[in-house]
Amino acid sequence: MTRFASFVDRLNSFLLEHSRSKLNLYNIAVEDLIKGGGKRLRPILMNLAGHFGDYRVEKMLPIAAGVELLHMATLVHDDIIDRAKLRRGRVTIQQKYGSNIAVFVGDYLLSKSYILFSQDLSRHCLNKLNRVVRLICEGEIQQYQSRYNNTITFRDYLRRIRKKTALLFGLSTYTGAYESGLRGKLLYNLYNVGLELGMAFQIQDDLLDFIGEQGIIGKGVHRDILDGIYTLPVILLFNDPNYSMRVREIFAHTLVREEQLARINSLIEEGEFIKKSQKIGYRFLDRAINHLDSLPANRYKEDLRYIINWQLKRTK
Amino acid sequence: MTRFASFVDRLNSFLLEHSRSKLNLYNIAVEDLIKGGGKRLRPILMNLAGHFGDYRVEKMLPIAAGVELLHMATLVHDDIIDRAKLRRGRVTIQQKYGSNIAVFVGDYLLSKSYILFSQDLSRHCLNKLNRVVRLICEGEIQQYQSRYNNTITFRDYLRRIRKKTALLFGLSTYTGAYESGLRGKLLYNLYNVGLELGMAFQIQDDLLDFIGEQGIIGKGVHRDILDGIYTLPVILLFNDPNYSMRVREIFAHTLVREEQLARINSLIEEGEFIKKSQKIGYRFLDRAINHLDSLPANRYKEDLRYIINWQLKRTK
Numbered sequence: 035m036t037r038f039a040s041f042v043d044r045l046n047s048f049l050l051e052h053s054r055s056k057l058n059l060y061n062i063a064v065e066d067l068i069k070g071g072g073k074r075l076r077p078i079l080m081n082l083a084g085h086f087g088d089y090r091v092e093k094m095l096p097i098a099a100g101v102e103l104l105h106m107a108t109l110v111h112d113d114i115i116d117r118a119k120l121r122r123g124r125v126t127i128q129q130k131y132g133s134n135i136a137v138f139v140g141d142y143l144l145s146k147s148y149i150l151f152s153q154d155l156s157r158h159c160l161n162k163l164n165r166v167v168r169l170i171c172e173g174e175i176q177q178y179q180s181r182y183n184n185t186i187t188f189r190d191y192l193r194r195i196r197k198k199t200a201l202l203f204g205l206s207t208y209t210g211a212y213e214s215g216l217r218g219k220l221l222y223n224l225y226n227v228g229l230e231l232g233m234a235f236q237i238q239d240d241l242l243d244f245i246g247e248q249g250i251i252g253k254g255v256h257r258d259i260l261d262g263i264y265t266l267p268v269i270l271l272f273n274d275p276n277y278s279m280r281v282r283e284i285f286a287h288t289l290v291r292e293e294q295l296a297r298i299n300s301l302i303e304e305g306e307f308i309k310k311s312q313k314i315g316y317r318f319l320d321r322a323i324n325h326l327d328s329l330p331a332n333r334y335k336e337d338l339r340y341i342i343n344w345q346l347k348r349t350k
Numbered sequence: 351m352t353r354f355a356s357f358v359d360r361l362n363s364f365l366l367e368h369s370r371s372k373l374n375l376y377n378i379a380v381e382d383l384i385k386g387g388g389k390r391l392r393p394i395l396m397n398l399a400g401h402f403g404d405y406r407v408e409k410m411l412p413i414a415a416g417v418e419l420l421h422m423a424t425l426v427h428d429d430i431i432d433r434a435k436l437r438r439g440r441v442t443i444q445q446k447y448g449s450n451i452a453v454f455v456g457d458y459l460l461s462k463s464y465i466l467f468s469q470d471l472s473r474h475c476l477n478k479l480n481r482v483v484r485l486i487c488e489g490e491i492q493q494y495q496s497r498y499n500n501t502i503t504f505r506d507y508l509r510r511i512r513k514k515t516a517l518l519f520g521l522s523t524y525t526g527a528y529e530s531g532l533r534g535k536l537l538y539n540l541y542n543v544g545l546e547l548g549m550a551f552q553i554q555d556d557l558l559d560f561i562g563e564q565g566i567i568g569k570g571v572h573r574d575i576l577d578g579i580y581t582l583p584v585i586l587l588f589n590d591p592n593y594s595m596r597v598r599e600i601f602a603h604t605l606v607r608e609e610q611l612a613r614i615n616s617l618i619e620e621g622e623f624i625k626k627s628q629k630i631g632y633r634f635l636d637r638a639i640n641h642l643d644s645l646p647a648n649r650y651k652e653d654l655r656y657i658i659n660w661q662l663k664r665t666k
Contacts, residue, residue: 057488111457115450134431134494137453141427142487148464149480164465171458172373178450
């Protein structure tokens with residue numbers, strides 16, 4: 035999103051400057067994460083929300099950096115769980131240095147983000163943040179515990195992606211707005227723009243595991259389903275009365291996993307579950323747009339709309 | 351330490367009550383950690399330091415619980431690195447549920463501790479806390495990176511245990527004192543009582559790996575040295591000009607690790623490096639006592655002295 039390049043450049047410099055450590059390994063790992071790209075969506079959202087109020091860049095920059103470091107920390111720990119080899123097209127910390135190092139690199143990033151937050155964030159937002167971090171952990175554990183569970187429902191899935199992703203998006207716009215003095219309806223609408231966008235974002239992220247190309251999304255396609263992590267298309271398939279019998283049959287036979295995968299995929303195609311999932315994603319984007327429409331007209335509103343539209347068609 | 355049983359009982363109830371989650375696995379894991387014992391040294395120290403100032407239990411309890419949850423979080427992540435099977439005589443989280451779960455149980459405990467801290471802690475102490483968490487991570491990584499490194503010096507070791515352990519002890523007394531309104535020399539002395547005690551504590555902890563019995567200390571004896579983590583007696587041996595040649599010989603031969611271990615142990619015995627290490631531990635206890643002596647006379651001072659004396663002879 036070159037539209038936000040100047041903010042992202044500033045953010046990246048800030049991140050590099052404020053995550054220096056005496057430990058060289060950290061510096062290499064953190065530089066790798068920062069230079070490895072990433073869309074910086076959460077800090078961008080926070081920054082835009084801030085512009086609806088009494089915006090001050092010197093206040094916004096540290097907490098925007100904080101939310102990105104927090105996000106990076108969860109990615110690093112996430113990759114340990116997933117035994118992921120690639121992230122954003124780059125070799126993960128745990129693949130490169132081992133999961134032992136990755137545990138503490140994650141902790142370190144988390145503590146760095148807390149340093150930024152506790153210096154600059156109001157007590158109110160700090161409490162909200164802590165709650166979100168707790169729920170992210172819960173979401174991750176729930177996801178891990180429900181691997182290979184084919185009785186997972188649509189509602190379970192929504193609850194999981196809310197915890198795993200959407201709440202941090204919501205927190206980003208909320209915090210940007212709150213710290214710029216916004217309260218009441220404006221704060222509420224900005225929060226919900228973030229939250230609903232976050233839901234759509236995670237649905238699309240999960241869909242890219244089916245429709246993306248490894249080269250574009252930067253991780254192995256179908257990794258999720260092979261790891262027993264069932265996302266929206268699979269869950270819709272499992273819960274569709276026209277298909278549930280046939281799905282059960284597939285799992286009843288002790289097929290090699292690749293063969294199960296192939297059969298599941300053909301059912302997903304037959305029932306158009308990718309399309310159905312995309313529609314659900316659009317529903318959340320619609321909700322985001324509804325909240326957006328309540329906001330006063332200015333260029334930041336158009337920036338937010340740009341991000342929503344980008345989300346509609348993103349392929350990575 | 352039955353002397354502090356009534357505070358510890360209250361603390362345990364508070365911990366159990368405030369670490370409830372919707373996730374049953376967490377509740378089981380956390381209950382396990384809480385009921386699994388542990389000395390609660392850090393909260394006890396914080397609580398005692400608080401009594402030198404304007405003490406209020408309703409203020410002290412949440413932050414004392416916070417410091418114990420933080421400590422537990424580091425233990426859970428620590429055990430992943432060490433692949434430890436036992437901790438405090440109980441099966442570790444990572445052994446019981448796998449290291450994947452342990453990553454997020456640790457994160458969860460960390461976020462729980464931050465929830466308590468950010469509600470009740472002054473900005474000043476919150477910043478100090480964040481710094482300590484960062485240094486703990488650095489210490490853990492440094493320790494991991496310097497495994498099997500036999501050029502590690504005495505000073506390296508002191509730096510490592512300071513980060514790994516002593517700073518959190520120091521933070522405990524500091525925070526208890528600061529949050530009870532203490533400043534200046536009294537705050538300084540209480541901080542140093544904690545810090546120096548923490549240094550002695552870690553030295554003794556490391557020594558128990560040599561002289562303890564598995565049944566007493568609750569983890570496999572000699573785990574450290576087999577993992578390539580060299581602690582004080584080994585480091586003193588490596589750096590002793592009378593022994594360094596013989597040590598290098600042992601490592602030059604490709605012996606089975608158990609045989610290397612046996613030879614190292616016999617050199618440690620010959621050179622009385624356990625005794626020499628204990629002496630160094632006593633030096634830190636002496637420093638703690640010097641700071642203690644500057645404190646005003648009251649029963650809490652005697653409680654602190656009791657802990658220092660207990661440390662002198664502890665076997666678990």
